[in-house]
Amino acid sequence: MSTPTPAVSQAPLPFSFSLAAGAxxxxxxxxxMYPLDVVKTRFQLAVGAADASILGTFKEIVKSEGPKALYRGILPPILVEAPKRAIKFGCNDMYAQIYKREFGLKDGKSLAVLTGMSAGVTEAAVVVSFDLVKIRLQDKRNAxxxxxxxxxxxxxxxxxxxxxFFKGLEATVLRHAVWNGGYFGVISTARSLFPEPQSKEALLATNFACGTIGGTVGTMLNTPFDVVKTRVQSQLAAPYKYGWAAPAIRTIIREEGVAALYKGFGPKVLRLGPGGGILLVVYDFVTTYMRKHFM
Known part of the structure; x- marks a missing residue:
């Protein structure tokens, strides 16, 4: 997972260490980054309407609902964030070891994509219920x-x-599998394009840049599934307009155009681009500390 740090052993971390670092x-x-997630959800639920400006939406939420509304629904993602991110990184490392041992795969882009997608499927099964509660709380219609x-x-x-509690499971699986595959796959490629870091500061800068690039590409790939997931999970009662991902995508395109599949992309990429960089920097910092002091 991590770019080698000078003078620090890169032996595989115990699974519990990877889980803790991911958390x-x-x-x-x-x-x-959470307030951007609230704005993203508002954009995705605006059926037929064009995205307003991100700053304008922030101002409107604060003016009409108060500053606390920018953190509405934060408890469910906080409760699941530790296992979610722990799975993202911990299962990614675990699947990498399994695929290497059982199938003889080598480090590289293909392995990074495969392990990322596998970890994403595992992650989705854990987070879907928490994400549904978050969407219900973020939806202004449910105030x-x-x-x-x-x-x-x-x-x-x-x-x-x-x-x-499992509405939108299919779209959630697709969202996480595609994002993780893109994120870890791009990181693997991006790191090979940067010069080898010669200092701790250079390592942090490289990790942040690679994580940001990976988060941005992952967001570009998975936003349509995220829009579908949000629409499915926001539905309160039958008859349901949105169901399985493929028919839901066709319905959105037919009624709102292809661009509607990227509603909320602005705040989403602003969150998950730099957010991906933050994730990678903190994860690598913590795992480096663990290797140095506990292994």
């Missing part, structure tokens, strides 16, 4: 419907049953 990286990223996160969970269970 720390993920919580750091979400606390920094006043839920008192808090706990009330939202109870209401979903009462009105939609246990299966309601």
């Amino acid at each position: 720390i990286a993920g919580v750091t990223e979400i606390l920094t 006043g419907k839920y008192k808090n996160t706990t009330d939202c969970v109870k209401t979903i269970f009462r009105e939609e049953g246990f299966r309601g």
Whole structure:
């Protein structure tokens, strides 16, 4: 996962170490970038409307709903962020070792894409329910419907049953598999284009640049599935307009045009581009510390 750091052993990390490092990286990223996620969701739920400006949407949310609205729904992603990011990095390392051992694959772009997509599928199964609750809380149309996160969970269970928490699972799997495959695959390629870091500062700069590039490409690839996921998970009662990903994409294109599949791309890429850089820098910093002090 990490670019070799001078004088630090690069023996494979124990899975528990990778999980812990991924968790720390993920919580750091979400606390920094979450308001952009709220704006992204508002854009994606605006059926038939063109995206407003990001700054204008920030101002409108603060003016009409108060500054706290920029963090509405943050508890579910905070609760799942640790296992989500831990899985992103920990399972990526675990799958890499499995594919190398069982199939004889070597380090490179193909392995990075394959392990990233495998980790993304695993990650999606864990986060889908938390993401659904977050979307319900972020949706302006639900203002006043839920008192808090706990009330939202109870209401979903009462009105939609246990299966309601898994709405949008298919689109979530596609979103995470495509993003992770693009993210880790691009990082593998980008690192080969940068000169070998000769200092700690150069290593951090390279990691941030590669992570940002990887996050941007991953976002370009997976945004259509993210729009579908948001539309599916926001639906409260039958008849449902959006179901499986492919028919939902066709419906969006037919009614709103191809560009609608990229609603919310601006705030999303602003979050996940630099956010991907933050993830990689913090993850590499923590794993380097672990290797130095605990291995």
